[in-house]
Amino acid sequence: MRVAAIEGGGTKFLVAVGSPCSITNHYTSIATAPPAETLPKLLSYLRAEHKKEAFHAIGIGSFGPLGIAPERSDYGVIGPTTKPDWSYFSYPEALAEFNLPLVITTDVNAAAIAESTLGSARDSQRIIYVTVGTGIGGGIVISNQLNQGKFHPEVGHMKIAVNPDDPMPEGLCTFHGNCLEGLASGPAIEQRWGVNLSDLNPNHPGNDLQANYLAQMCMNLLLTITPDSIILGGGVMQTPFLLSKVRLALREMMNHYMPQFSSEDAVEKLIKAPAFAPFSGLVGAALLAQRVI
Structure with a gap:
Protein backbone atom coordinates (compact mmCIF):
# COMPACT_ATOMS: atom_id res chain seq x y z
CA MET A 1 0.00 0.00 0.00
CA VAL A 108 17.38 10.75 13.16
CA ASN A 109 14.54 8.82 14.79
CA ALA A 110 13.25 7.93 11.33
CA ALA A 111 16.73 6.84 10.26
CA ALA A 112 17.04 4.71 13.40
CA ILE A 113 13.79 2.93 12.54
CA ALA A 114 15.01 2.24 9.01
CA GLU A 115 18.32 0.80 10.12
CA SER A 116 16.82 -1.29 12.94
CA THR A 117 14.02 -2.69 10.79
CA LEU A 118 15.63 -3.30 7.40
CA GLY A 119 19.17 -1.97 7.59
CA SER A 120 22.54 -2.67 9.14
CA ALA A 121 21.11 -3.17 12.65
CA ARG A 122 18.15 -5.35 11.68
CA ASP A 123 19.36 -8.20 13.92
CA SER A 124 19.84 -5.93 16.96
CA GLN A 125 17.37 -5.35 19.78
CA ARG A 126 18.87 -2.09 21.07
CA ILE A 127 20.28 0.41 18.59
CA ILE A 128 21.37 4.03 18.52
CA TYR A 129 21.56 5.92 15.25
CA VAL A 130 23.70 9.06 15.28
CA THR A 131 23.97 11.51 12.42
CA VAL A 132 27.08 13.68 12.23
CA GLY A 133 26.60 16.55 9.84
CA THR A 134 25.43 20.16 10.10
CA GLY A 135 24.37 19.14 13.59
CA ILE A 136 24.68 15.96 15.63
CA GLY A 137 21.57 14.08 16.65
CA GLY A 138 20.64 10.62 17.84
CA GLY A 139 17.69 8.24 17.83
CA ILE A 140 17.23 5.20 20.06
CA VAL A 141 15.25 2.11 19.04
CA ILE A 142 14.57 -0.79 21.41
CA SER A 143 12.77 -3.88 20.13
CA ASN A 144 11.91 -1.99 16.93
CA GLN A 145 10.18 0.82 18.82
CA LEU A 146 11.41 4.38 19.28
CA ASN A 147 12.56 4.93 22.85
CA GLN A 148 12.16 8.46 24.12
CA GLY A 149 10.50 10.53 26.79
CA LYS A 150 8.72 13.84 26.51
CA PHE A 151 11.36 15.07 24.06
CA HIS A 152 13.73 13.42 21.64
CA PRO A 153 17.32 12.56 22.60
CA GLU A 154 19.79 15.42 22.23
CA VAL A 155 22.97 13.42 21.79
CA GLY A 156 24.76 16.30 20.13
CA HIS A 157 24.70 18.42 23.27
CA MET A 158 26.40 15.96 25.61
CA LYS A 159 29.52 17.36 27.24
CA ILE A 160 32.79 15.65 26.39
CA ALA A 161 36.44 16.20 27.28
CA VAL A 162 38.11 18.77 25.06
CA ASN A 163 41.24 17.35 23.46
CA PRO A 164 44.30 19.34 24.61
CA ASP A 165 45.53 19.50 21.00
CA ASP A 166 42.32 21.10 19.73
CA PRO A 167 43.08 24.53 18.18
CA MET A 168 39.43 25.53 18.75
CA PRO A 169 38.73 24.34 22.32
CA GLU A 170 35.91 26.83 22.87
CA GLY A 171 33.69 25.12 20.26
CA LEU A 172 30.91 26.90 18.41
CA CYS A 173 27.59 25.75 19.87
CA THR A 174 25.59 28.91 20.54
CA PHE A 175 24.17 27.33 23.70
CA HIS A 176 27.01 25.25 25.19
CA GLY A 177 30.19 26.17 23.35
CA ASN A 178 32.26 23.00 23.43
CA CYS A 179 29.60 20.32 23.66
CA LEU A 180 29.88 17.44 21.19
CA GLU A 181 28.09 19.34 18.43
CA GLY A 182 30.14 22.44 19.10
CA LEU A 183 33.34 20.46 18.62
CA ALA A 184 32.56 17.71 16.11
CA SER A 185 29.80 18.87 13.76
CA GLY A 186 30.48 19.73 10.13
CA PRO A 187 30.48 23.52 10.76
CA ALA A 188 32.89 23.07 13.69
CA ILE A 189 35.28 21.12 11.46
CA GLU A 190 35.10 23.76 8.72
CA GLN A 191 35.65 26.63 11.13
CA ARG A 192 38.62 24.86 12.72
CA TRP A 193 40.40 23.78 9.55
CA GLY A 194 38.86 25.90 6.78
CA VAL A 195 37.68 22.85 4.78
CA ASN A 196 35.50 19.76 5.11
CA LEU A 197 37.04 16.78 6.87
CA SER A 198 37.09 14.81 3.62
CA ASP A 199 39.25 17.55 2.06
CA LEU A 200 42.02 17.07 4.62
CA ASN A 201 45.02 14.85 3.99
CA PRO A 202 44.39 11.39 5.54
CA ASN A 203 47.34 12.02 7.87
CA HIS A 204 46.09 15.43 8.98
CA PRO A 205 45.60 15.62 12.78
CA GLY A 206 42.00 16.73 12.20
CA ASN A 207 41.03 13.16 11.40
CA ASP A 208 42.31 11.82 14.71
CA LEU A 209 40.76 14.73 16.60
CA GLN A 210 37.36 14.02 15.06
CA ALA A 211 37.70 10.30 15.79
CA ASN A 212 38.56 11.10 19.41
CA TYR A 213 35.42 13.17 19.92
CA LEU A 214 33.13 10.64 18.25
CA ALA A 215 34.72 7.77 20.19
CA GLN A 216 34.01 9.65 23.43
CA MET A 217 30.40 9.89 22.34
CA CYS A 218 30.29 6.17 21.51
CA MET A 219 31.80 5.27 24.87
CA ASN A 220 29.23 7.39 26.72
CA LEU A 221 26.39 5.80 24.74
CA LEU A 222 27.76 2.28 25.14
CA LEU A 223 28.09 2.56 28.91
CA THR A 224 24.71 4.24 29.48
CA ILE A 225 22.30 2.93 26.84
CA THR A 226 24.05 -0.47 26.40
CA PRO A 227 23.20 -0.79 22.69
CA ASP A 228 23.83 -3.80 20.48
CA SER A 229 24.60 -1.47 17.57
CA ILE A 230 25.68 2.14 17.15
CA ILE A 231 25.05 3.37 13.60
CA LEU A 232 27.07 6.42 12.55
CA GLY A 233 25.60 8.30 9.60
CA GLY A 234 25.55 11.82 8.19
CA GLY A 235 27.78 13.70 5.79
CA VAL A 236 30.86 13.85 8.03
CA MET A 237 30.87 10.06 8.38
CA GLN A 238 31.34 9.73 4.62
CA THR A 239 34.96 10.77 5.16
CA PRO A 240 37.17 7.80 4.18
CA PHE A 241 38.75 5.94 7.10
CA LEU A 242 36.85 7.94 9.75
CA LEU A 243 34.70 4.99 10.82
CA SER A 244 37.75 2.77 11.31
CA LYS A 245 39.51 5.53 13.27
CA VAL A 246 36.49 5.89 15.59
CA ARG A 247 36.47 2.15 16.23
CA LEU A 248 40.16 2.12 17.07
CA ALA A 249 39.86 5.16 19.33
CA LEU A 250 36.97 3.56 21.20
CA ARG A 251 38.95 0.37 21.86
CA GLU A 252 41.81 2.43 23.23
CA MET A 253 39.50 4.51 25.44
CA MET A 254 37.73 1.47 26.85
CA ASN A 255 41.14 0.08 27.81
CA HIS A 256 39.79 -3.47 28.26
CA TYR A 257 37.21 -2.26 30.83
CA MET A 258 34.64 -4.47 29.12
CA PRO A 259 36.64 -7.33 27.59
CA GLN A 260 33.85 -8.20 25.15
CA PHE A 261 34.66 -4.97 23.30
CA SER A 262 38.44 -5.37 23.26
CA SER A 263 38.74 -7.09 19.90
CA GLU A 264 38.66 -5.40 16.51
CA ASP A 265 35.90 -7.75 15.36
CA ALA A 266 33.67 -6.96 18.34
CA VAL A 267 33.92 -3.21 17.82
CA GLU A 268 33.24 -3.58 14.08
CA LYS A 269 30.03 -5.40 14.98
CA LEU A 270 29.11 -2.67 17.46
CA ILE A 271 29.83 0.47 15.41
CA LYS A 272 28.44 0.32 11.89
CA ALA A 273 27.73 2.41 8.83
CA PRO A 274 24.08 2.82 7.80
CA ALA A 275 22.80 0.50 5.08
CA PHE A 276 20.49 3.12 3.56
CA ALA A 277 22.74 6.18 3.55
Whole structure:
Protein backbone atom coordinates (compact mmCIF):
# COMPACT_ATOMS: atom_id res chain seq x y z
CA MET A 1 0.00 0.00 0.00
CA ARG A 2 1.39 3.38 -1.01
CA VAL A 3 2.57 5.88 1.59
CA ALA A 4 4.22 9.28 1.34
CA ALA A 5 7.54 9.87 3.07
CA ILE A 6 9.22 13.17 3.85
CA GLU A 7 12.70 13.69 5.24
CA GLY A 8 13.13 17.33 6.20
CA GLY A 9 16.83 18.09 6.59
CA GLY A 10 18.74 21.27 7.28
CA THR A 11 20.05 21.39 3.72
CA LYS A 12 17.34 19.66 1.69
CA PHE A 13 13.97 17.95 1.86
CA LEU A 14 13.53 14.53 0.30
CA VAL A 15 10.02 13.44 -0.58
CA ALA A 16 8.78 10.24 -2.21
CA VAL A 17 5.73 8.02 -2.55
CA GLY A 18 5.71 4.22 -2.61
CA SER A 19 6.34 1.32 -0.26
CA PRO A 20 9.20 1.32 2.27
CA CYS A 21 11.20 -1.09 0.12
CA SER A 22 10.79 1.01 -3.04
CA ILE A 23 10.61 4.50 -1.59
CA THR A 24 14.09 5.51 -2.79
CA ASN A 25 13.50 4.46 -6.40
CA HIS A 26 11.83 7.75 -7.30
CA TYR A 27 12.19 10.77 -5.04
CA THR A 28 12.37 14.53 -5.29
CA SER A 29 14.96 16.71 -3.58
CA ILE A 30 13.98 20.25 -2.59
CA ALA A 31 16.38 22.78 -1.10
CA THR A 32 15.58 23.79 2.47
CA ALA A 33 14.79 27.43 1.90
CA PRO A 34 12.24 29.32 4.03
CA PRO A 35 8.84 27.53 4.14
CA ALA A 36 7.29 29.98 1.67
CA GLU A 37 9.69 28.62 -0.96
CA THR A 38 10.02 24.98 0.10
CA LEU A 39 6.41 24.14 0.98
CA PRO A 40 4.77 24.89 -2.41
CA LYS A 41 7.23 22.56 -4.15
CA LEU A 42 6.63 19.85 -1.57
CA LEU A 43 2.85 20.14 -1.85
CA SER A 44 2.96 20.22 -5.64
CA TYR A 45 4.82 16.91 -5.70
CA LEU A 46 2.47 15.26 -3.20
CA ARG A 47 -0.67 16.49 -4.98
CA ALA A 48 0.55 15.13 -8.30
CA GLU A 49 1.41 11.74 -6.78
CA HIS A 50 -1.88 11.53 -4.88
CA LYS A 51 -3.81 12.31 -8.06
CA LYS A 52 -1.86 9.67 -9.97
CA GLU A 53 -2.54 6.97 -7.34
CA ALA A 54 -3.72 7.63 -3.79
CA PHE A 55 -1.40 7.18 -0.84
CA HIS A 56 -2.84 6.36 2.57
CA ALA A 57 -0.57 7.91 5.21
CA ILE A 58 2.30 10.36 5.47
CA GLY A 59 5.46 9.75 7.46
CA ILE A 60 7.76 12.65 8.33
CA GLY A 61 11.26 12.72 9.73
CA SER A 62 12.31 16.33 10.28
CA PHE A 63 15.05 18.45 11.72
CA GLY A 64 14.21 19.81 15.11
CA PRO A 65 13.67 20.77 17.76
CA LEU A 66 10.33 19.12 17.06
CA GLY A 67 7.21 18.22 19.00
CA ILE A 68 7.01 14.41 18.89
CA ALA A 69 4.29 13.55 21.42
CA PRO A 70 0.99 12.96 19.53
CA GLU A 71 -1.09 13.90 22.55
CA ARG A 72 0.45 17.36 22.83
CA SER A 73 -0.63 20.49 20.98
CA ASP A 74 2.89 21.00 19.62
CA TYR A 75 2.96 17.64 17.84
CA GLY A 76 4.73 18.10 14.52
CA VAL A 77 5.61 21.73 15.27
CA ILE A 78 9.21 22.87 14.89
CA GLY A 79 10.50 24.75 17.92
CA PRO A 80 12.84 27.76 17.99
CA THR A 81 15.49 27.24 15.32
CA THR A 82 18.14 29.27 13.53
CA LYS A 83 16.75 28.17 10.16
CA PRO A 84 15.00 31.24 8.73
CA ASP A 85 11.21 31.26 9.19
CA TRP A 86 10.98 27.61 10.29
CA SER A 87 10.38 28.34 13.97
CA TYR A 88 6.85 27.18 14.89
CA PHE A 89 6.19 25.72 11.46
CA SER A 90 3.44 23.09 11.78
CA TYR A 91 3.53 19.96 9.64
CA PRO A 92 -0.08 19.00 10.54
CA GLU A 93 -1.31 22.39 9.34
CA ALA A 94 0.81 22.33 6.20
CA LEU A 95 -0.45 18.86 5.19
CA ALA A 96 -4.05 19.17 6.42
CA GLU A 97 -5.50 19.16 2.88
CA PHE A 98 -4.70 15.45 2.46
CA ASN A 99 -6.75 14.48 5.54
CA LEU A 100 -4.55 11.43 6.14
CA PRO A 101 -2.86 9.87 9.18
CA LEU A 102 0.45 11.57 9.94
CA VAL A 103 3.41 10.11 11.81
CA ILE A 104 5.95 12.77 12.71
CA THR A 105 9.32 12.36 14.38
CA THR A 106 12.87 13.61 14.03
CA ASP A 107 14.97 12.75 11.00
CA VAL A 108 17.38 10.75 13.16
CA ASN A 109 14.54 8.82 14.79
CA ALA A 110 13.25 7.93 11.33
CA ALA A 111 16.73 6.84 10.26
CA ALA A 112 17.04 4.71 13.40
CA ILE A 113 13.79 2.93 12.54
CA ALA A 114 15.01 2.24 9.01
CA GLU A 115 18.32 0.80 10.12
CA SER A 116 16.82 -1.29 12.94
CA THR A 117 14.02 -2.69 10.79
CA LEU A 118 15.63 -3.30 7.40
CA GLY A 119 19.17 -1.97 7.59
CA SER A 120 22.54 -2.67 9.14
CA ALA A 121 21.11 -3.17 12.65
CA ARG A 122 18.15 -5.35 11.68
CA ASP A 123 19.36 -8.20 13.92
CA SER A 124 19.84 -5.93 16.96
CA GLN A 125 17.37 -5.35 19.78
CA ARG A 126 18.87 -2.09 21.07
CA ILE A 127 20.28 0.41 18.59
CA ILE A 128 21.37 4.03 18.52
CA TYR A 129 21.56 5.92 15.25
CA VAL A 130 23.70 9.06 15.28
CA THR A 131 23.97 11.51 12.42
CA VAL A 132 27.08 13.68 12.23
CA GLY A 133 26.60 16.55 9.84
CA THR A 134 25.43 20.16 10.10
CA GLY A 135 24.37 19.14 13.59
CA ILE A 136 24.68 15.96 15.63
CA GLY A 137 21.57 14.08 16.65
CA GLY A 138 20.64 10.62 17.84
CA GLY A 139 17.69 8.24 17.83
CA ILE A 140 17.23 5.20 20.06
CA VAL A 141 15.25 2.11 19.04
CA ILE A 142 14.57 -0.79 21.41
CA SER A 143 12.77 -3.88 20.13
CA ASN A 144 11.91 -1.99 16.93
CA GLN A 145 10.18 0.82 18.82
CA LEU A 146 11.41 4.38 19.28
CA ASN A 147 12.56 4.93 22.85
CA GLN A 148 12.16 8.46 24.12
CA GLY A 149 10.50 10.53 26.79
CA LYS A 150 8.72 13.84 26.51
CA PHE A 151 11.36 15.07 24.06
CA HIS A 152 13.73 13.42 21.64
CA PRO A 153 17.32 12.56 22.60
CA GLU A 154 19.79 15.42 22.23
CA VAL A 155 22.97 13.42 21.79
CA GLY A 156 24.76 16.30 20.13
CA HIS A 157 24.70 18.42 23.27
CA MET A 158 26.40 15.96 25.61
CA LYS A 159 29.52 17.36 27.24
CA ILE A 160 32.79 15.65 26.39
CA ALA A 161 36.44 16.20 27.28
CA VAL A 162 38.11 18.77 25.06
CA ASN A 163 41.24 17.35 23.46
CA PRO A 164 44.30 19.34 24.61
CA ASP A 165 45.53 19.50 21.00
CA ASP A 166 42.32 21.10 19.73
CA PRO A 167 43.08 24.53 18.18
CA MET A 168 39.43 25.53 18.75
CA PRO A 169 38.73 24.34 22.32
CA GLU A 170 35.91 26.83 22.87
CA GLY A 171 33.69 25.12 20.26
CA LEU A 172 30.91 26.90 18.41
CA CYS A 173 27.59 25.75 19.87
CA THR A 174 25.59 28.91 20.54
CA PHE A 175 24.17 27.33 23.70
CA HIS A 176 27.01 25.25 25.19
CA GLY A 177 30.19 26.17 23.35
CA ASN A 178 32.26 23.00 23.43
CA CYS A 179 29.60 20.32 23.66
CA LEU A 180 29.88 17.44 21.19
CA GLU A 181 28.09 19.34 18.43
CA GLY A 182 30.14 22.44 19.10
CA LEU A 183 33.34 20.46 18.62
CA ALA A 184 32.56 17.71 16.11
CA SER A 185 29.80 18.87 13.76
CA GLY A 186 30.48 19.73 10.13
CA PRO A 187 30.48 23.52 10.76
CA ALA A 188 32.89 23.07 13.69
CA ILE A 189 35.28 21.12 11.46
CA GLU A 190 35.10 23.76 8.72
CA GLN A 191 35.65 26.63 11.13
CA ARG A 192 38.62 24.86 12.72
CA TRP A 193 40.40 23.78 9.55
CA GLY A 194 38.86 25.90 6.78
CA VAL A 195 37.68 22.85 4.78
CA ASN A 196 35.50 19.76 5.11
CA LEU A 197 37.04 16.78 6.87
CA SER A 198 37.09 14.81 3.62
CA ASP A 199 39.25 17.55 2.06
CA LEU A 200 42.02 17.07 4.62
CA ASN A 201 45.02 14.85 3.99
CA PRO A 202 44.39 11.39 5.54
CA ASN A 203 47.34 12.02 7.87
CA HIS A 204 46.09 15.43 8.98
CA PRO A 205 45.60 15.62 12.78
CA GLY A 206 42.00 16.73 12.20
CA ASN A 207 41.03 13.16 11.40
CA ASP A 208 42.31 11.82 14.71
CA LEU A 209 40.76 14.73 16.60
CA GLN A 210 37.36 14.02 15.06
CA ALA A 211 37.70 10.30 15.79
CA ASN A 212 38.56 11.10 19.41
CA TYR A 213 35.42 13.17 19.92
CA LEU A 214 33.13 10.64 18.25
CA ALA A 215 34.72 7.77 20.19
CA GLN A 216 34.01 9.65 23.43
CA MET A 217 30.40 9.89 22.34
CA CYS A 218 30.29 6.17 21.51
CA MET A 219 31.80 5.27 24.87
CA ASN A 220 29.23 7.39 26.72
CA LEU A 221 26.39 5.80 24.74
CA LEU A 222 27.76 2.28 25.14
CA LEU A 223 28.09 2.56 28.91
CA THR A 224 24.71 4.24 29.48
CA ILE A 225 22.30 2.93 26.84
CA THR A 226 24.05 -0.47 26.40
CA PRO A 227 23.20 -0.79 22.69
CA ASP A 228 23.83 -3.80 20.48
CA SER A 229 24.60 -1.47 17.57
CA ILE A 230 25.68 2.14 17.15
CA ILE A 231 25.05 3.37 13.60
CA LEU A 232 27.07 6.42 12.55
CA GLY A 233 25.60 8.30 9.60
CA GLY A 234 25.55 11.82 8.19
CA GLY A 235 27.78 13.70 5.79
CA VAL A 236 30.86 13.85 8.03
CA MET A 237 30.87 10.06 8.38
CA GLN A 238 31.34 9.73 4.62
CA THR A 239 34.96 10.77 5.16
CA PRO A 240 37.17 7.80 4.18
CA PHE A 241 38.75 5.94 7.10
CA LEU A 242 36.85 7.94 9.75
CA LEU A 243 34.70 4.99 10.82
CA SER A 244 37.75 2.77 11.31
CA LYS A 245 39.51 5.53 13.27
CA VAL A 246 36.49 5.89 15.59
CA ARG A 247 36.47 2.15 16.23
CA LEU A 248 40.16 2.12 17.07
CA ALA A 249 39.86 5.16 19.33
CA LEU A 250 36.97 3.56 21.20
CA ARG A 251 38.95 0.37 21.86
CA GLU A 252 41.81 2.43 23.23
CA MET A 253 39.50 4.51 25.44
CA MET A 254 37.73 1.47 26.85
CA ASN A 255 41.14 0.08 27.81
CA HIS A 256 39.79 -3.47 28.26
CA TYR A 257 37.21 -2.26 30.83
CA MET A 258 34.64 -4.47 29.12
CA PRO A 259 36.64 -7.33 27.59
CA GLN A 260 33.85 -8.20 25.15
CA PHE A 261 34.66 -4.97 23.30
CA SER A 262 38.44 -5.37 23.26
CA SER A 263 38.74 -7.09 19.90
CA GLU A 264 38.66 -5.40 16.51
CA ASP A 265 35.90 -7.75 15.36
CA ALA A 266 33.67 -6.96 18.34
CA VAL A 267 33.92 -3.21 17.82
CA GLU A 268 33.24 -3.58 14.08
CA LYS A 269 30.03 -5.40 14.98
CA LEU A 270 29.11 -2.67 17.46
CA ILE A 271 29.83 0.47 15.41
CA LYS A 272 28.44 0.32 11.89
CA ALA A 273 27.73 2.41 8.83
CA PRO A 274 24.08 2.82 7.80
CA ALA A 275 22.80 0.50 5.08
CA PHE A 276 20.49 3.12 3.56
CA ALA A 277 22.74 6.18 3.55
CA PRO A 278 21.91 8.83 2.49
CA PHE A 279 18.23 7.79 2.51
CA SER A 280 17.82 6.23 5.97
CA GLY A 281 15.46 8.98 7.13
CA LEU A 282 13.27 8.65 4.04
CA VAL A 283 13.00 4.86 4.42
CA GLY A 284 12.21 5.24 8.11
CA ALA A 285 9.49 7.80 7.44
CA ALA A 286 7.86 5.36 5.02
CA LEU A 287 8.05 2.54 7.55
CA LEU A 288 6.42 4.70 10.23
CA ALA A 289 3.66 5.73 7.82
CA GLN A 290 3.00 2.10 6.95
CA ARG A 291 2.49 1.28 10.62
CA VAL A 292 -0.57 3.55 10.94
CA ILE A 293 -2.49 2.35 7.90
